[in-house]
Amino acid sequence: LEKELNENSRLKSQVRAPSEHHVHSVALDFKIRDHLETTIAPAANGENGSWELFCEDGEMKLFTREVELEGGVCVDPLRAVHVVDNISAKEICTRFWDTEVRLEWELTIETCRVCEVLSDRDVVLYQTHKRVWPAAQRDVCYVSGLREIRLEKIAYKEPELERFGELKNCWLVINYSVDHDGAKLQPGMVRATVDVAMICRTYVRHGVTNPTRKDIKTSIVYTATINPGGWVPKKALRTVYRREYPRFLRTFTQYVAKKEQDLSLNL
Ligand code: 6CM
Known part of the structure:
Protein backbone atom coordinates (compact mmCIF):
# COMPACT_ATOMS: atom_id res chain seq x y z
CA LEU A 1 0.00 0.00 0.00
CA GLU A 2 2.82 2.40 0.93
CA LYS A 3 4.55 1.65 -2.38
CA GLU A 4 1.35 2.38 -4.26
CA LEU A 5 0.78 5.69 -2.44
CA ASN A 6 4.39 6.79 -3.12
CA GLU A 7 3.96 5.94 -6.78
CA ASN A 8 0.70 7.92 -6.86
CA SER A 9 2.48 10.93 -5.32
CA ARG A 10 5.34 10.62 -7.80
CA LEU A 11 2.94 10.57 -10.75
CA LYS A 12 0.95 13.45 -9.36
CA SER A 13 4.07 15.59 -9.11
CA GLN A 14 4.39 15.44 -12.90
CA VAL A 15 1.48 17.84 -13.28
CA ARG A 16 0.79 19.97 -16.30
CA ALA A 17 -0.89 23.36 -16.30
CA PRO A 18 -4.63 23.16 -15.50
CA SER A 19 -5.56 24.79 -18.78
CA GLU A 20 -3.49 22.41 -20.86
CA HIS A 21 -5.54 20.32 -23.26
CA HIS A 22 -5.17 16.60 -23.12
CA VAL A 23 -6.60 13.59 -24.86
CA HIS A 24 -9.73 13.56 -22.65
CA SER A 25 -10.38 17.33 -22.31
CA VAL A 26 -13.13 17.57 -24.90
CA ALA A 27 -15.01 14.51 -23.67
CA LEU A 28 -14.61 15.62 -20.07
CA ASP A 29 -15.95 19.13 -20.83
CA PHE A 30 -18.89 17.55 -22.61
CA LYS A 31 -19.63 15.29 -19.62
CA ILE A 32 -19.40 18.23 -17.22
CA ARG A 33 -21.82 20.29 -19.33
CA ASP A 34 -24.18 17.36 -19.63
CA HIS A 35 -24.24 16.73 -15.87
CA LEU A 36 -24.76 20.44 -15.16
CA GLU A 37 -27.69 20.52 -17.56
CA THR A 38 -29.39 17.31 -16.50
CA THR A 39 -28.18 16.02 -13.14
CA ILE A 40 -29.04 19.08 -11.07
CA ALA A 41 -32.20 20.00 -12.96
CA PRO A 42 -35.22 19.91 -10.61
CA ALA A 43 -36.92 17.55 -13.08
CA ALA A 44 -34.17 15.01 -12.35
CA ASN A 45 -34.89 15.29 -8.67
CA GLY A 46 -35.71 11.66 -8.39
CA GLU A 47 -39.05 12.30 -6.77
CA ASN A 48 -41.19 11.62 -9.81
CA GLY A 49 -42.87 8.31 -10.55
CA SER A 50 -40.08 6.55 -12.37
CA TRP A 51 -37.64 6.71 -9.47
CA GLU A 52 -37.92 4.63 -6.33
CA LEU A 53 -36.86 6.18 -3.06
CA PHE A 54 -35.13 3.25 -1.38
CA CYS A 55 -33.30 4.92 1.46
CA GLU A 56 -33.98 8.03 3.51
CA ASP A 57 -31.92 9.07 6.50
CA GLY A 58 -32.35 12.67 7.65
CA GLU A 59 -31.42 14.90 4.72
CA MET A 60 -29.97 11.99 2.75
CA LYS A 61 -32.23 10.43 0.10
CA LEU A 62 -31.31 7.75 -2.41
CA PHE A 63 -33.30 6.83 -5.50
CA THR A 64 -32.92 4.18 -8.16
CA ARG A 65 -34.62 2.92 -11.31
CA GLU A 66 -34.54 -0.57 -12.74
CA VAL A 67 -32.74 -0.54 -16.10
CA GLU A 68 -31.55 -3.60 -17.97
CA LEU A 69 -29.54 -3.86 -21.17
CA GLU A 70 -30.23 -6.49 -23.79
CA GLY A 71 -28.95 -9.75 -22.40
CA GLY A 72 -30.20 -8.91 -18.93
CA VAL A 73 -27.21 -6.90 -17.64
CA CYS A 74 -28.50 -4.66 -14.87
CA VAL A 75 -27.36 -1.00 -15.04
CA ASP A 76 -29.76 0.63 -12.56
CA PRO A 77 -28.85 4.32 -12.19
CA LEU A 78 -28.45 5.72 -8.71
CA ARG A 79 -29.31 9.25 -7.69
CA ALA A 80 -28.66 10.62 -4.21
CA VAL A 81 -29.31 14.02 -2.69
CA HIS A 82 -28.00 15.20 0.64
CA VAL A 83 -27.46 18.41 2.58
CA VAL A 84 -24.58 18.64 5.05
CA ASP A 85 -23.68 21.32 7.58
CA ASN A 86 -20.19 22.65 8.36
CA ILE A 87 -18.28 21.39 5.30
CA SER A 88 -17.87 23.09 1.95
CA ALA A 89 -18.31 21.96 -1.64
CA LYS A 90 -14.60 22.42 -2.23
CA GLU A 91 -13.66 20.30 0.81
CA ILE A 92 -16.06 17.50 -0.17
CA CYS A 93 -15.09 17.37 -3.84
CA THR A 94 -11.37 17.67 -3.19
CA ARG A 95 -11.44 14.70 -0.81
CA PHE A 96 -13.64 12.69 -3.20
CA TRP A 97 -11.16 13.30 -6.01
CA ASP A 98 -7.90 12.90 -4.08
CA THR A 99 -6.48 9.40 -4.60
CA GLU A 100 -4.15 9.79 -1.66
CA VAL A 101 -7.05 9.54 0.79
CA ARG A 102 -9.20 7.15 -1.27
CA LEU A 103 -8.50 4.09 0.85
CA GLU A 104 -9.46 5.99 4.01
CA TRP A 105 -13.15 6.16 3.03
CA GLU A 106 -13.78 3.96 -0.02
CA LEU A 107 -14.84 0.62 1.43
CA THR A 108 -15.43 -1.23 -1.86
CA ILE A 109 -11.92 -1.06 -3.31
CA GLU A 110 -8.87 -3.23 -2.94
CA THR A 111 -6.32 -1.12 -4.85
CA CYS A 112 -6.18 2.30 -6.51
CA ARG A 113 -3.46 3.41 -8.92
CA VAL A 114 -2.87 6.59 -10.92
CA CYS A 115 -2.27 5.55 -14.56
CA GLU A 116 -1.71 9.04 -15.91
CA VAL A 117 -1.71 12.61 -14.65
CA LEU A 118 -3.45 14.62 -17.38
CA SER A 119 -3.32 17.98 -15.58
CA ASP A 120 -3.39 19.21 -11.99
CA ARG A 121 -7.13 18.45 -11.88
CA ASP A 122 -7.57 15.46 -14.23
CA VAL A 123 -6.18 11.96 -13.79
CA VAL A 124 -6.70 8.48 -15.21
CA LEU A 125 -7.16 5.91 -12.45
CA TYR A 126 -7.23 2.14 -12.22
CA GLN A 127 -9.00 0.46 -9.32
CA THR A 128 -9.69 -3.10 -8.34
CA HIS A 129 -12.80 -3.69 -6.28
CA LYS A 130 -13.33 -6.25 -3.56
CA ARG A 131 -14.82 -9.42 -4.90
CA VAL A 132 -18.47 -9.98 -4.03
CA TRP A 133 -19.48 -13.62 -4.06
CA PRO A 134 -20.72 -15.20 -6.36
CA ALA A 135 -19.57 -12.68 -9.00
CA ALA A 136 -16.04 -12.45 -10.42
CA GLN A 137 -13.82 -9.62 -9.17
CA ARG A 138 -14.28 -6.27 -10.97
CA ASP A 139 -11.80 -3.61 -12.01
CA VAL A 140 -12.40 -0.19 -13.49
CA CYS A 141 -10.34 2.41 -15.36
CA TYR A 142 -11.63 5.96 -15.49
CA VAL A 143 -10.88 9.64 -15.95
CA SER A 144 -11.47 11.68 -12.82
CA GLY A 145 -11.81 15.45 -13.12
CA LEU A 146 -12.23 18.09 -10.41
CA ARG A 147 -13.68 21.52 -11.22
CA GLU A 148 -15.03 24.68 -9.67
CA ILE A 149 -18.01 25.79 -11.75
CA ARG A 150 -18.77 29.46 -12.33
CA LEU A 151 -22.13 30.34 -10.79
CA GLU A 152 -23.52 31.77 -14.01
CA LYS A 153 -23.33 28.24 -15.40
CA ILE A 154 -25.74 26.97 -12.76
CA ALA A 155 -29.21 27.31 -14.25
CA TYR A 156 -31.07 25.64 -11.40
CA LYS A 157 -31.95 26.84 -7.93
CA GLU A 158 -32.48 25.10 -4.62
CA PRO A 159 -35.24 27.22 -3.03
CA GLU A 160 -35.01 25.69 0.46
CA LEU A 161 -31.28 26.32 0.67
CA GLU A 162 -31.67 29.81 -0.78
CA ARG A 163 -33.94 30.62 2.15
CA GLY A 182 -1.56 1.23 -18.24
CA ALA A 183 -4.73 -0.61 -17.22
CA LYS A 184 -4.75 -3.89 -19.08
CA LEU A 185 -7.31 -6.45 -18.04
CA GLN A 186 -5.87 -9.05 -15.65
CA PRO A 187 -6.84 -12.72 -15.85
CA GLY A 188 -9.91 -13.50 -13.76
CA MET A 189 -10.95 -9.85 -13.59
CA VAL A 190 -14.04 -8.40 -15.27
CA ARG A 191 -13.94 -4.75 -16.40
CA ALA A 192 -16.84 -2.67 -15.08
CA THR A 193 -17.63 0.79 -16.43
CA VAL A 194 -18.75 3.85 -14.49
CA ASP A 195 -20.35 7.22 -15.02
CA VAL A 196 -20.32 9.14 -11.76
CA ALA A 197 -20.96 12.79 -10.87
CA MET A 198 -20.64 14.45 -7.48
CA ILE A 199 -21.95 18.02 -7.66
CA CYS A 200 -21.79 20.16 -4.52
CA ARG A 201 -23.06 23.67 -3.85
CA THR A 202 -22.24 25.70 -0.74
CA TYR A 203 -24.60 28.30 0.75
CA VAL A 204 -23.53 30.96 3.27
CA ARG A 205 -26.07 32.15 5.85
CA HIS A 206 -27.74 35.40 4.78
CA GLY A 207 -26.06 38.48 6.22
CA VAL A 208 -22.79 36.77 7.20
CA THR A 209 -19.68 38.25 5.62
CA ASN A 210 -16.98 36.20 7.37
CA PRO A 211 -18.51 32.74 7.52
CA THR A 212 -17.32 30.06 9.91
CA ARG A 213 -18.27 26.39 9.66
CA LYS A 214 -21.59 26.92 11.42
CA ASP A 215 -22.67 29.46 8.78
CA ILE A 216 -22.59 27.10 5.80
CA LYS A 217 -24.69 24.33 4.29
CA THR A 218 -23.68 22.26 1.27
CA SER A 219 -26.00 20.37 -1.03
CA ILE A 220 -24.70 17.20 -2.64
CA VAL A 221 -26.13 15.58 -5.74
CA TYR A 222 -24.43 12.26 -6.47
CA THR A 223 -25.31 10.11 -9.47
CA ALA A 224 -23.78 6.81 -10.54
CA THR A 225 -24.41 4.35 -13.32
CA ILE A 226 -22.28 1.24 -13.08
CA ASN A 227 -22.23 -1.39 -15.78
CA PRO A 228 -20.85 -4.52 -14.10
CA GLY A 229 -19.36 -5.53 -17.44
CA GLY A 230 -20.87 -8.96 -17.64
CA TRP A 231 -23.75 -10.89 -16.25
CA VAL A 232 -24.25 -10.79 -12.51
CA PRO A 233 -27.37 -12.16 -10.75
CA LYS A 234 -29.72 -9.14 -10.81
CA LYS A 235 -31.17 -9.73 -7.38
CA ALA A 236 -27.73 -10.00 -5.77
CA LEU A 237 -26.49 -6.89 -7.60
CA ARG A 238 -29.49 -4.81 -6.52
CA THR A 239 -29.06 -6.01 -2.95
CA VAL A 240 -25.39 -4.99 -3.01
CA TYR A 241 -26.17 -1.54 -4.45
CA ARG A 242 -28.93 -0.86 -1.94
CA ARG A 243 -26.52 -1.65 0.85
CA GLU A 244 -23.35 -0.06 -0.56
CA TYR A 245 -24.55 3.32 -1.90
CA PRO A 246 -26.06 4.54 1.42
CA ARG A 247 -23.02 3.17 3.24
CA PHE A 248 -20.73 5.06 0.86
CA LEU A 249 -22.52 8.40 1.17
CA ARG A 250 -22.82 8.18 4.95
CA THR A 251 -19.22 7.02 5.46
CA PHE A 252 -17.77 9.51 3.03
CA THR A 253 -19.58 12.62 4.35
CA GLN A 254 -18.80 11.66 7.95
CA TYR A 255 -15.18 11.11 6.95
CA VAL A 256 -14.92 14.60 5.38
CA ALA A 257 -16.64 16.22 8.40
CA LYS A 258 -14.21 14.53 10.77
CA LYS A 259 -11.11 15.45 8.75
CA GLU A 260 -12.16 19.08 8.33
CA GLN A 261 -13.61 19.85 11.77
CA ASP A 262 -10.39 21.22 13.25
CA LEU A 263 -9.16 22.89 10.07
CA SER A 264 -10.12 26.38 9.02
CA LEU A 265 -12.98 26.55 6.54
CA ASN A 266 -11.82 26.19 2.93
CA LEU A 267 -14.62 27.76 0.88
O1 6CM B 1 -18.27 6.84 -6.47
C1 6CM B 1 -17.73 6.11 -5.67
N1 6CM B 1 -16.43 5.86 -5.66
C2 6CM B 1 -15.50 6.45 -6.59
C3 6CM B 1 -14.10 6.19 -6.12
O2 6CM B 1 -13.85 4.84 -5.93
C4 6CM B 1 -15.67 5.93 -8.02
C5 6CM B 1 -16.15 4.53 -7.99
C6 6CM B 1 -16.57 3.79 -8.93
C7 6CM B 1 -17.25 2.46 -8.59
C8 6CM B 1 -16.92 1.38 -9.53
C9 6CM B 1 -17.53 0.11 -9.04
C10 6CM B 1 -17.26 -1.02 -9.95
C11 6CM B 1 -17.51 -2.33 -9.30
C12 6CM B 1 -18.85 -2.90 -9.54
C13 6CM B 1 -18.96 -4.24 -8.91
C14 6CM B 1 -20.24 -4.91 -9.23
C15 6CM B 1 -20.21 -6.38 -8.86
C16 6CM B 1 -21.05 -6.71 -7.68
C17 6CM B 1 -21.47 -8.12 -7.70
C18 6CM B 1 -22.63 -8.38 -6.80
C19 6CM B 1 -23.08 -9.80 -6.76
O3 6CM B 1 -16.58 6.80 -8.66
C20 6CM B 1 -18.57 5.38 -4.63
C21 6CM B 1 -19.04 4.11 -5.23
C22 6CM B 1 -20.01 3.34 -4.36
C23 6CM B 1 -20.33 2.03 -5.04
C24 6CM B 1 -21.42 1.29 -4.34
Whole structure:
Protein backbone atom coordinates (compact mmCIF):
# COMPACT_ATOMS: atom_id res chain seq x y z
CA LEU A 1 0.00 0.00 0.00
CA GLU A 2 2.82 2.40 0.93
CA LYS A 3 4.55 1.65 -2.38
CA GLU A 4 1.35 2.38 -4.26
CA LEU A 5 0.78 5.69 -2.44
CA ASN A 6 4.39 6.79 -3.12
CA GLU A 7 3.96 5.94 -6.78
CA ASN A 8 0.70 7.92 -6.86
CA SER A 9 2.48 10.93 -5.32
CA ARG A 10 5.34 10.62 -7.80
CA LEU A 11 2.94 10.57 -10.75
CA LYS A 12 0.95 13.45 -9.36
CA SER A 13 4.07 15.59 -9.11
CA GLN A 14 4.39 15.44 -12.90
CA VAL A 15 1.48 17.84 -13.28
CA ARG A 16 0.79 19.97 -16.30
CA ALA A 17 -0.89 23.36 -16.30
CA PRO A 18 -4.63 23.16 -15.50
CA SER A 19 -5.56 24.79 -18.78
CA GLU A 20 -3.49 22.41 -20.86
CA HIS A 21 -5.54 20.32 -23.26
CA HIS A 22 -5.17 16.60 -23.12
CA VAL A 23 -6.60 13.59 -24.86
CA HIS A 24 -9.73 13.56 -22.65
CA SER A 25 -10.38 17.33 -22.31
CA VAL A 26 -13.13 17.57 -24.90
CA ALA A 27 -15.01 14.51 -23.67
CA LEU A 28 -14.61 15.62 -20.07
CA ASP A 29 -15.95 19.13 -20.83
CA PHE A 30 -18.89 17.55 -22.61
CA LYS A 31 -19.63 15.29 -19.62
CA ILE A 32 -19.40 18.23 -17.22
CA ARG A 33 -21.82 20.29 -19.33
CA ASP A 34 -24.18 17.36 -19.63
CA HIS A 35 -24.24 16.73 -15.87
CA LEU A 36 -24.76 20.44 -15.16
CA GLU A 37 -27.69 20.52 -17.56
CA THR A 38 -29.39 17.31 -16.50
CA THR A 39 -28.18 16.02 -13.14
CA ILE A 40 -29.04 19.08 -11.07
CA ALA A 41 -32.20 20.00 -12.96
CA PRO A 42 -35.22 19.91 -10.61
CA ALA A 43 -36.92 17.55 -13.08
CA ALA A 44 -34.17 15.01 -12.35
CA ASN A 45 -34.89 15.29 -8.67
CA GLY A 46 -35.71 11.66 -8.39
CA GLU A 47 -39.05 12.30 -6.77
CA ASN A 48 -41.19 11.62 -9.81
CA GLY A 49 -42.87 8.31 -10.55
CA SER A 50 -40.08 6.55 -12.37
CA TRP A 51 -37.64 6.71 -9.47
CA GLU A 52 -37.92 4.63 -6.33
CA LEU A 53 -36.86 6.18 -3.06
CA PHE A 54 -35.13 3.25 -1.38
CA CYS A 55 -33.30 4.92 1.46
CA GLU A 56 -33.98 8.03 3.51
CA ASP A 57 -31.92 9.07 6.50
CA GLY A 58 -32.35 12.67 7.65
CA GLU A 59 -31.42 14.90 4.72
CA MET A 60 -29.97 11.99 2.75
CA LYS A 61 -32.23 10.43 0.10
CA LEU A 62 -31.31 7.75 -2.41
CA PHE A 63 -33.30 6.83 -5.50
CA THR A 64 -32.92 4.18 -8.16
CA ARG A 65 -34.62 2.92 -11.31
CA GLU A 66 -34.54 -0.57 -12.74
CA VAL A 67 -32.74 -0.54 -16.10
CA GLU A 68 -31.55 -3.60 -17.97
CA LEU A 69 -29.54 -3.86 -21.17
CA GLU A 70 -30.23 -6.49 -23.79
CA GLY A 71 -28.95 -9.75 -22.40
CA GLY A 72 -30.20 -8.91 -18.93
CA VAL A 73 -27.21 -6.90 -17.64
CA CYS A 74 -28.50 -4.66 -14.87
CA VAL A 75 -27.36 -1.00 -15.04
CA ASP A 76 -29.76 0.63 -12.56
CA PRO A 77 -28.85 4.32 -12.19
CA LEU A 78 -28.45 5.72 -8.71
CA ARG A 79 -29.31 9.25 -7.69
CA ALA A 80 -28.66 10.62 -4.21
CA VAL A 81 -29.31 14.02 -2.69
CA HIS A 82 -28.00 15.20 0.64
CA VAL A 83 -27.46 18.41 2.58
CA VAL A 84 -24.58 18.64 5.05
CA ASP A 85 -23.68 21.32 7.58
CA ASN A 86 -20.19 22.65 8.36
CA ILE A 87 -18.28 21.39 5.30
CA SER A 88 -17.87 23.09 1.95
CA ALA A 89 -18.31 21.96 -1.64
CA LYS A 90 -14.60 22.42 -2.23
CA GLU A 91 -13.66 20.30 0.81
CA ILE A 92 -16.06 17.50 -0.17
CA CYS A 93 -15.09 17.37 -3.84
CA THR A 94 -11.37 17.67 -3.19
CA ARG A 95 -11.44 14.70 -0.81
CA PHE A 96 -13.64 12.69 -3.20
CA TRP A 97 -11.16 13.30 -6.01
CA ASP A 98 -7.90 12.90 -4.08
CA THR A 99 -6.48 9.40 -4.60
CA GLU A 100 -4.15 9.79 -1.66
CA VAL A 101 -7.05 9.54 0.79
CA ARG A 102 -9.20 7.15 -1.27
CA LEU A 103 -8.50 4.09 0.85
CA GLU A 104 -9.46 5.99 4.01
CA TRP A 105 -13.15 6.16 3.03
CA GLU A 106 -13.78 3.96 -0.02
CA LEU A 107 -14.84 0.62 1.43
CA THR A 108 -15.43 -1.23 -1.86
CA ILE A 109 -11.92 -1.06 -3.31
CA GLU A 110 -8.87 -3.23 -2.94
CA THR A 111 -6.32 -1.12 -4.85
CA CYS A 112 -6.18 2.30 -6.51
CA ARG A 113 -3.46 3.41 -8.92
CA VAL A 114 -2.87 6.59 -10.92
CA CYS A 115 -2.27 5.55 -14.56
CA GLU A 116 -1.71 9.04 -15.91
CA VAL A 117 -1.71 12.61 -14.65
CA LEU A 118 -3.45 14.62 -17.38
CA SER A 119 -3.32 17.98 -15.58
CA ASP A 120 -3.39 19.21 -11.99
CA ARG A 121 -7.13 18.45 -11.88
CA ASP A 122 -7.57 15.46 -14.23
CA VAL A 123 -6.18 11.96 -13.79
CA VAL A 124 -6.70 8.48 -15.21
CA LEU A 125 -7.16 5.91 -12.45
CA TYR A 126 -7.23 2.14 -12.22
CA GLN A 127 -9.00 0.46 -9.32
CA THR A 128 -9.69 -3.10 -8.34
CA HIS A 129 -12.80 -3.69 -6.28
CA LYS A 130 -13.33 -6.25 -3.56
CA ARG A 131 -14.82 -9.42 -4.90
CA VAL A 132 -18.47 -9.98 -4.03
CA TRP A 133 -19.48 -13.62 -4.06
CA PRO A 134 -20.72 -15.20 -6.36
CA ALA A 135 -19.57 -12.68 -9.00
CA ALA A 136 -16.04 -12.45 -10.42
CA GLN A 137 -13.82 -9.62 -9.17
CA ARG A 138 -14.28 -6.27 -10.97
CA ASP A 139 -11.80 -3.61 -12.01
CA VAL A 140 -12.40 -0.19 -13.49
CA CYS A 141 -10.34 2.41 -15.36
CA TYR A 142 -11.63 5.96 -15.49
CA VAL A 143 -10.88 9.64 -15.95
CA SER A 144 -11.47 11.68 -12.82
CA GLY A 145 -11.81 15.45 -13.12
CA LEU A 146 -12.23 18.09 -10.41
CA ARG A 147 -13.68 21.52 -11.22
CA GLU A 148 -15.03 24.68 -9.67
CA ILE A 149 -18.01 25.79 -11.75
CA ARG A 150 -18.77 29.46 -12.33
CA LEU A 151 -22.13 30.34 -10.79
CA GLU A 152 -23.52 31.77 -14.01
CA LYS A 153 -23.33 28.24 -15.40
CA ILE A 154 -25.74 26.97 -12.76
CA ALA A 155 -29.21 27.31 -14.25
CA TYR A 156 -31.07 25.64 -11.40
CA LYS A 157 -31.95 26.84 -7.93
CA GLU A 158 -32.48 25.10 -4.62
CA PRO A 159 -35.24 27.22 -3.03
CA GLU A 160 -35.01 25.69 0.46
CA LEU A 161 -31.28 26.32 0.67
CA GLU A 162 -31.67 29.81 -0.78
CA ARG A 163 -33.94 30.62 2.15
CA PHE A 164 -31.00 29.75 4.43
CA GLY A 165 -28.28 31.55 2.56
CA GLU A 166 -26.64 32.80 -0.57
CA LEU A 167 -25.15 30.39 -3.10
CA LYS A 168 -21.40 30.84 -2.72
CA ASN A 169 -19.88 28.29 -5.08
CA CYS A 170 -20.22 24.99 -6.90
CA TRP A 171 -17.64 22.23 -7.24
CA LEU A 172 -17.88 18.89 -8.97
CA VAL A 173 -16.07 15.65 -9.67
CA ILE A 174 -16.79 13.61 -12.77
CA ASN A 175 -15.59 10.00 -13.10
CA TYR A 176 -16.17 8.13 -16.34
CA SER A 177 -14.67 5.02 -17.87
CA VAL A 178 -11.94 5.07 -20.49
CA ASP A 179 -9.39 2.61 -21.85
CA HIS A 180 -5.74 3.11 -20.97
CA ASP A 181 -2.57 1.24 -21.89
CA GLY A 182 -1.56 1.23 -18.24
CA ALA A 183 -4.73 -0.61 -17.22
CA LYS A 184 -4.75 -3.89 -19.08
CA LEU A 185 -7.31 -6.45 -18.04
CA GLN A 186 -5.87 -9.05 -15.65
CA PRO A 187 -6.84 -12.72 -15.85
CA GLY A 188 -9.91 -13.50 -13.76
CA MET A 189 -10.95 -9.85 -13.59
CA VAL A 190 -14.04 -8.40 -15.27
CA ARG A 191 -13.94 -4.75 -16.40
CA ALA A 192 -16.84 -2.67 -15.08
CA THR A 193 -17.63 0.79 -16.43
CA VAL A 194 -18.75 3.85 -14.49
CA ASP A 195 -20.35 7.22 -15.02
CA VAL A 196 -20.32 9.14 -11.76
CA ALA A 197 -20.96 12.79 -10.87
CA MET A 198 -20.64 14.45 -7.48
CA ILE A 199 -21.95 18.02 -7.66
CA CYS A 200 -21.79 20.16 -4.52
CA ARG A 201 -23.06 23.67 -3.85
CA THR A 202 -22.24 25.70 -0.74
CA TYR A 203 -24.60 28.30 0.75
CA VAL A 204 -23.53 30.96 3.27
CA ARG A 205 -26.07 32.15 5.85
CA HIS A 206 -27.74 35.40 4.78
CA GLY A 207 -26.06 38.48 6.22
CA VAL A 208 -22.79 36.77 7.20
CA THR A 209 -19.68 38.25 5.62
CA ASN A 210 -16.98 36.20 7.37
CA PRO A 211 -18.51 32.74 7.52
CA THR A 212 -17.32 30.06 9.91
CA ARG A 213 -18.27 26.39 9.66
CA LYS A 214 -21.59 26.92 11.42
CA ASP A 215 -22.67 29.46 8.78
CA ILE A 216 -22.59 27.10 5.80
CA LYS A 217 -24.69 24.33 4.29
CA THR A 218 -23.68 22.26 1.27
CA SER A 219 -26.00 20.37 -1.03
CA ILE A 220 -24.70 17.20 -2.64
CA VAL A 221 -26.13 15.58 -5.74
CA TYR A 222 -24.43 12.26 -6.47
CA THR A 223 -25.31 10.11 -9.47
CA ALA A 224 -23.78 6.81 -10.54
CA THR A 225 -24.41 4.35 -13.32
CA ILE A 226 -22.28 1.24 -13.08
CA ASN A 227 -22.23 -1.39 -15.78
CA PRO A 228 -20.85 -4.52 -14.10
CA GLY A 229 -19.36 -5.53 -17.44
CA GLY A 230 -20.87 -8.96 -17.64
CA TRP A 231 -23.75 -10.89 -16.25
CA VAL A 232 -24.25 -10.79 -12.51
CA PRO A 233 -27.37 -12.16 -10.75
CA LYS A 234 -29.72 -9.14 -10.81
CA LYS A 235 -31.17 -9.73 -7.38
CA ALA A 236 -27.73 -10.00 -5.77
CA LEU A 237 -26.49 -6.89 -7.60
CA ARG A 238 -29.49 -4.81 -6.52
CA THR A 239 -29.06 -6.01 -2.95
CA VAL A 240 -25.39 -4.99 -3.01
CA TYR A 241 -26.17 -1.54 -4.45
CA ARG A 242 -28.93 -0.86 -1.94
CA ARG A 243 -26.52 -1.65 0.85
CA GLU A 244 -23.35 -0.06 -0.56
CA TYR A 245 -24.55 3.32 -1.90
CA PRO A 246 -26.06 4.54 1.42
CA ARG A 247 -23.02 3.17 3.24
CA PHE A 248 -20.73 5.06 0.86
CA LEU A 249 -22.52 8.40 1.17
CA ARG A 250 -22.82 8.18 4.95
CA THR A 251 -19.22 7.02 5.46
CA PHE A 252 -17.77 9.51 3.03
CA THR A 253 -19.58 12.62 4.35
CA GLN A 254 -18.80 11.66 7.95
CA TYR A 255 -15.18 11.11 6.95
CA VAL A 256 -14.92 14.60 5.38
CA ALA A 257 -16.64 16.22 8.40
CA LYS A 258 -14.21 14.53 10.77
CA LYS A 259 -11.11 15.45 8.75
CA GLU A 260 -12.16 19.08 8.33
CA GLN A 261 -13.61 19.85 11.77
CA ASP A 262 -10.39 21.22 13.25
CA LEU A 263 -9.16 22.89 10.07
CA SER A 264 -10.12 26.38 9.02
CA LEU A 265 -12.98 26.55 6.54
CA ASN A 266 -11.82 26.19 2.93
CA LEU A 267 -14.62 27.76 0.88
O1 6CM B 1 -18.27 6.84 -6.47
C1 6CM B 1 -17.73 6.11 -5.67
N1 6CM B 1 -16.43 5.86 -5.66
C2 6CM B 1 -15.50 6.45 -6.59
C3 6CM B 1 -14.10 6.19 -6.12
O2 6CM B 1 -13.85 4.84 -5.93
C4 6CM B 1 -15.67 5.93 -8.02
C5 6CM B 1 -16.15 4.53 -7.99
C6 6CM B 1 -16.57 3.79 -8.93
C7 6CM B 1 -17.25 2.46 -8.59
C8 6CM B 1 -16.92 1.38 -9.53
C9 6CM B 1 -17.53 0.11 -9.04
C10 6CM B 1 -17.26 -1.02 -9.95
C11 6CM B 1 -17.51 -2.33 -9.30
C12 6CM B 1 -18.85 -2.90 -9.54
C13 6CM B 1 -18.96 -4.24 -8.91
C14 6CM B 1 -20.24 -4.91 -9.23
C15 6CM B 1 -20.21 -6.38 -8.86
C16 6CM B 1 -21.05 -6.71 -7.68
C17 6CM B 1 -21.47 -8.12 -7.70
C18 6CM B 1 -22.63 -8.38 -6.80
C19 6CM B 1 -23.08 -9.80 -6.76
O3 6CM B 1 -16.58 6.80 -8.66
C20 6CM B 1 -18.57 5.38 -4.63
C21 6CM B 1 -19.04 4.11 -5.23
C22 6CM B 1 -20.01 3.34 -4.36
C23 6CM B 1 -20.33 2.03 -5.04
C24 6CM B 1 -21.42 1.29 -4.34
